[in-house]
Amino acid sequence: MRTILTVVGIFWGTVSVVLLFSVGKGLEEMMLNNSKGLGDRISIVWPGVTAKAWNGMPAGRRIRYTEADVAEIKMRTTDKISAISPEYRSSDFNMKYNRNTASASISGIWPEFGEMRSILPQEGGRFLNQRDLDEKRRVVFLGDEIAEKLFGKTGDIVGETIKINKIPYLVIGVMQKKNQNSSYSGRDKNKGFIPSTTFNSIMSRRYPSNFVFQAKAGVEMKDAINEVHRVLAPKYGYDPTDTRALSIWDTTRQSKFWSDFFKVFRTFLVVIGCFTLITGGIGVANIMHVVVQERTKEIGIKIALGAHRSMILMQFLTEGTLLTALGGALGFALAYSLITFVPPFLLQTLDFDLAEYIGTPNIDTFGTLLTVSILGLTAMFAGYFPAKKASNLQPVQAIKLF
Amino acid sequence: MIRMTNVSKVYNTGSIKFEALREVNIEIKEREFCAVVGPSGSGKSTLMNIIGCLDDCTTGEYFLRGTSVANMTQNQLADVRNQTIGFVFQSFNLLPYATAEENVEVPLLFAGKSRKLRLERCRHLLERVGLADKMKNRPTEMSGGEMQRVAIARSLANDPPLILADEPTGNLDTRTGGAIVDLFNELHDEGRTIIMITHDPNIAAKLPRQIYMQDGALVDKLRIAS
Numbered sequence: 177m178r179t180i181l182t183v184v185g186i187f188w189g190t191v192s193v194v195l196l197f198s199v200g201k202g203l204e205e206m207m208l209n210n211s212k213g214l215g216d217r218i219s220i221v222w223p224g225v226t227a228k229a230w231n232g233m234p235a236g237r238r239i240r241y242t243e244a245d246v247a248e249i250k251m252r253t254t255d256k257i258s259a260i261s262p263e264y265r266s267s268d269f270n271m272k273y274n275r276n277t278a279s280a281s282i283s284g285i286w287p288e289f290g291e292m293r294s295i296l297p298q299e300g301g302r303f304l305n306q307r308d309l310d311e312k313r314r315v316v317f318l319g320d321e322i323a324e325k326l327f328g329k330t331g332d333i334v335g336e337t338i339k340i341n342k343i344p345y346l347v348i349g350v351m352q353k354k355n356q357n358s359s360y361s362g363r364d365k366n367k368g369f370i371p372s373t374t375f376n377s378i379m380s381r382r383y384p385s386n387f388v389f390q391a392k393a394g395v396e397m398k399d400a401i402n403e404v405h406r407v408l409a410p411k412y413g414y415d416p417t418d419t420r421a422l423s424i425w426d427t428t429r430q431s432k433f434w435s436d437f438f439k440v441f442r443t444f445l446v447v448i449g450c451f452t453l454i455t456g457g458i459g460v461a462n463i464m465h466v467v468v469q470e471r472t473k474e475i476g477i478k479i480a481l482g483a484h485r486s487m488i489l490m491q492f493l494t495e496g497t498l499l500t501a502l503g504g505a506l507g508f509a510l511a512y513s514l515i516t517f518v519p520p521f522l523l524q525t526l527d528f529d530l531a532e533y534i535g536t537p538n539i540d541t542f543g544t545l546l547t548v549s550i551l552g553l554t555a556m557f558a559g560y561f562p563a564k565k566a567s568n569l570q571p572v573q574a575i576k577l578f
Numbered sequence: 579m580i581r582m583t584n585v586s587k588v589y590n591t592g593s594i595k596f597e598a599l600r601e602v603n604i605e606i607k608e609r610e611f612c613a614v615v616g617p618s619g620s621g622k623s624t625l626m627n628i629i630g631c632l633d634d635c636t637t638g639e640y641f642l643r644g645t646s647v648a649n650m651t652q653n654q655l656a657d658v659r660n661q662t663i664g665f666v667f668q669s670f671n672l673l674p675y676a677t678a679e680e681n682v683e684v685p686l687l688f689a690g691k692s693r694k695l696r697l698e699r700c701r702h703l704l705e706r707v708g709l710a711d712k713m714k715n716r717p718t719e720m721s722g723g724e725m726q727r728v729a730i731a732r733s734l735a736n737d738p739p740l741i742l743a744d745e746p747t748g749n750l751d752t753r754t755g756g757a758i759v760d761l762f763n764e765l766h767d768e769g770r771t772i773i774m775i776t777h778d779p780n781i782a783a784k785l786p787r788q789i790y791m792q793d794g795a796l797v798d799k800l801r802i803a804s
Contacts, residue, residue, distance in 0.1 A: 473671075477671045478684065478688075479656065480632055480665055480671070481660065481665075481684050481688060481732070482656050482657065482661070482688045482736075483656060483688045484653050484688070485652055485653075570632065571632040571659075572627045572632045575632075
């Protein structure tokens with residue numbers, strides 16, 4: 177009975193710590209992955225309204241920019257900004273392939289948009305290029321989910337023609353599946369991307385919805401944003417320090433938040449893990465202690481029958497090792513199967529994709545080994561010393577103690 | 579076989595000293611069959627434990643087959659308990675979770691005998707004490723007499739020349755006890771030295787030699803009677 181309790185103690189300790197670390201690790205990996213889904217080191221800029229008076233003009237003026245302005249920013253800030261693209265956007269386009277239809281949002285953009293926003297083509301396809309832009313080609317790059325909706329698959333559809341608002345477009349590529357945990361206009365997997373020139377020839381917009389730029393590696397986003405103001409402020413006559421003149425979303429502040437958050441989160445996990453281990457360890461030690469006490473008589477009998485002290489100790493150490501190994505293995509097995517089978521099960525029965533929210537738990541091998549060995553050593557020490565004490569008694573005393 | 583000179587045993591229980599044995603001098607030759615008789619607390623068991631190397635003496639010297647026990651290492655003592663002495667307890671002291679066969683096997687295990695030899699020996703010994711059909715039974719499934727037979731079989735495992743029995747019939751009824759004593763007689767006839775503590779004057783009287791104890795010392799029979 178006690179033996180079973182010891183095994184259960186080690187078993188449960190292993191399960192909880194492995195699950196804890198695995199889910200934590202999965203969550204962190206997913207967050208890091210996802211925060212890159214929108215793009216690395218990018219800011220998104222929308223038109224804004226001035227909040228400060230400037231050069232005799234009152235506050236409250238609307239500031240907008242044209243595609244030409246974006247081109248000018250690109251030209252004049254090459255030392256701070258590595259990529260930039262305007263984005264014309266409109267939703268509720270009707271896409272059609274054979275009898276399949278889908279409604280999607282379409283962005284008209286420049287070729288460099290793809291790489292900075294982590295929109296990468298699957299094998300066999302490509303993103304938009306400069307010639308598409310120059311020649312106002314009717315080509316479209318599809319998000320993977322919208323492609324799935326139209327074609328029932330994402331591979332092998334490059335070269336097909338779909339109709340967008342009844343105008344035919346050539347599919348040039350499909351986006352690689354990616355995790356994206358933030359967005360400003362829906363997930364990229366549900367969008368289509370066409371050249372900005374093509375977009376304008378159909379929709380004739382004067383102003384892009386927004387533009388996106390990427391700071392050069394090693395450049396502070398703050399400095400890159402100042403560069404944008406340096407170009408646009410004189411042109412539209414607003415105070416370059418007026419942060420409301422343009423509405424800017426600096427995504428690096430979010431990634432900084434996540435990386436700080438995970439530092440705290442990891443510490444938190446380790447602390448919880450330690451407490452769990454201590455609790456488990458105390459339980460196991462307690463049980464082992466009682467086991468040996470209960471078996472003091474047995475130890476006495478065995479010594480009376482001619483057991484060497486080392487044989488008695490070996491017996492307890494062997495038992496300790498076996499129990500630990502058994503408990504650890506069972507615990508690991510349960511944790512592993514929970515991790516492997518529960519998320520798909522939830523997905524099937526509840527139509528609830530756990531992975532989208534907490535990531536895919538990832539077994540932390542090092543953590544597992546550490547857990548099992550700490551609990552195991554505790555069990556062995558807790559068993560070893562009382563056993564040693566009992567085997568050092570005169571056999572008569574050991575027999576009579578209980 | 580056994581020689582003790584001025585052996586004393588003092589138990590210190592907190593501040594209280596209790597002298598369990600006082601200056602005991604005794605010699606027991608090979609092939610003797612002795613009964614140790616005396617009231618409770620007279621030191622019989624203490625004497626037996628010291629003879630069986632289950633306890634050490636406070637002062638005095640104890641020679642077992644010419645060797646001073648005080649000079650032996652722990653491992654040597656373990657080997658003596660394993661090879662030279664067979665101990666039968668009043669309360670049997672069998673391992674409760676093990677079968678009769680496994681209980682008899684324990685001393686053989688410590689002696690490092692091969693599995694085949696061990697099984698053969700167990701079967702032989704349990705047959706000898708009349709328990710061939712109970713080899714796979716656990717102590718809880720056996721009567722007192724049967725448990726004591728298992729204990730005797732176990733004491734014989736490594737064929738020791740000296741058998742020590744601490745009131746082996748104390749927990750048994752007269753008839754079962756008689757059968758156990760018969761078994762000891764057989765063992766004596768085989769040439770073993772046997773020392774047996776007993777409360778039963780009838781059993782003691784039938785044995786070749788009686789050792790009387792009172793208040794931790796050896797006395798002659800007259801003092802006990804009075």
